[in-house]
Amino acid sequence: MGLSEEELDRLADVVRLQPTKNAELQEAWGMESGSEVHSYLEGHLTDYYFRDDDSLIRATSEAADLVDVEPGVESDAEAEPGGVPDTIRVPELQAQVFEVVAGPEERSQSVVSVLNDLRETFGVDPDVDDVRRALRSLERKNVVEVVYRTVPTFRLAVERDAVTVEVAE
Template identity: 55%
Template structure:
């Protein structure tokens, strides 16, 4: 997806302000409403941002690389919720067979982790996929595995 000059500048704003809210971007971008901000994000920057567990807007690793003009780093600093960290620790590696949402849930339950439900695990896997550290593999059902090696990711509570 090729970005316009305006989209690159706005992506840079997200990187600078992250974590941020629609209201903050609305002021920065001089838009009429938070809805207008949301619409812009979805139409122009969908692949380069995500919302964290507190619904705050953050740039993906690829978004940061584009905004800063740098190549993707060998390691990625990725903000993860507790559930996302738990999943990242147990999910199949990049060269392993991908796992279904239910399979990941069972691994978490077997480890005695918190009592997560299937919906929470599905959302966390999709979020990790948007962050670029998990890939979705379509088989009979959607399945997931790491998109990068575990040691290539630095889990950063402040990223």
């Protein structure tokens, strides 16, 4: 039995956003809770995803072939696990965050500082929690690092031009 149109769309989201968490899919799918996301994955897509050693959600290679979309992270075939990806496909807010967050040689920024730079650069006003989630998602993709000071702060883990950022539709 094949997957429904909704299941295929959601599977495409898993492929595009990987590695991801319940909260990121919850936001993408407009669900009420991470538990609802987990139930959906187990009930509808159980054969097409898995959780890695860090409990992040990843699509199987069969899933990527089935939906014919590119995975969210593309690395060199020779790259080590945890290596820097060549290309990331992310939602628009994450692409904007990548553009404004401090570079690898600059002083790291707080979430609020990144939010202020987003407002100034793009004229957007996202919720501070959305900015925090965007930074953490970019951290999971190994392109942003956390520097712990009084509060967690962030900066790029790579040179900005070392990674191609594509906005996921």
